[in-house]
Amino acid sequence: MGILEGKKILVAGVLTEQSIAFSVARIAQEQGATVVLSNFGRALSLCQRIAKRLPQEAAVVELDVTNTEHLSTLADRLREHVDGLDGVVHSIGFAPQEAMGDGFTEVAWEHAATAFQVSTWSLASLTQACRPLFGDTASVVGLTFDATVAWPVYxxxxxxxxxxxxxxxxxxxxxGPEGVRVNLVAAGPLRTMAMKSIPGSSQFEEAWEGRAPLGWSVTDTEPAGKAVAALLSDWFPATTGEIVHVDGGFHAVGV
Known part of the structure; x- marks a missing residue:
């Protein structure tokens, strides 16, 4: 019996098999969960193809977190596939190329605003959209890249x-008073579509190779996927507002 037996989980933002979100969806199914995926636009057809590569084909709903109609109807559309939600995975992030790289102070507000709406505000809006489906307890898990320091090119x-x-x-x-836990997983650099879109991201890989005490594989999304699955489970009933680092220990050591 898996740690997610009988749970219903939405994994938002699945795009490729190389993504953390795909690993989460696969591991969640292997641990007994019913999984629904989401994406939108041109990525929707990719998500639908990816859904067929899971141990059991998952249902897919369209969700653009900048579309208020998508958000307002999400709960009803999810009810076509599940009768409630025990967990939500926020694997959503985007910033225009103009908002990354050098010239931080020169970036126009419209580009920075897009990054904040899609990558930040959407955690709250997605959670709110799913709120009618939560029971006595639920777990929301998002993905971050350690933001306690400033990174090059990010x-x-x-x-x-x-x-x-x-x-x-x-x-x-x-x-919390509604029984909803909200946590993040801070993974090290992985060769996902998101990381590949960052100019000069090879700098991250080089840093991790020399500093992570446990070592680090930029192609292995399973450790991050397992951490998300654990946070979705009942094994962390009193943990919320936490950031779990899955980075080979990089964050804990200096040069």
């Missing part, structure tokens, strides 16, 4: 991740 996505981490704490504070 630009306004780094600032959006810092805001995401703060947002998770505010959500934990507000939703």
């Amino acid at each position: 630009g306004w996505m780094g600032a959006a991740k810092a805001a995401l981490e703060s947002t998770s704490r505010y959500l934990a504070r507000e939703l």
Whole structure:
């Protein structure tokens, strides 16, 4: 019997088999969960294809977190596949190329605003959209890239991740009385579509190779996926507002 036996989980933002979100969906199914995936636009067809590569084909719903109609109808559309939700995985992030790289102070508000709306505000809006489906307890888990420091080339996505981490704490504070836990997993650099879109991201890989005490594989999403699955389970009943680092120990050591 798996640690997610009988649970219903939405994994938002699944795009490729190389993504953390795909690993989460696969592990969740292997641990007994019913999984629903989401994406939108051109990525929706990719998500539908990916859904067939899971141990059991998962249902897919369309969700653009910048579309208020998608958010307002999400609960009803999810009810076509599940009768409630025990967990939500927020694997959503985007910043225009203009918002990353050098020239942090030169970035126009419209580009920074996109990064914040898609990567930060969406954690709150997605949680709110799913709230009618939560029972006595639920777990919301998001993905971050350690925002306690400034990184090269990450630009306004780094600032959006810092805001995401703060947002998770505010959500934990507000939703805790309803039995809803909100936590984040901070994974090390992985060769996902998100990381590949960052100019100069090879710098992250080089840093991890030399500093992570446990070592680090930039192609292995399973450790992060397992951490998310654990937080979705009942094995962390009193943990909320937390950031779990899955980075080979990189965050804990200096040079």
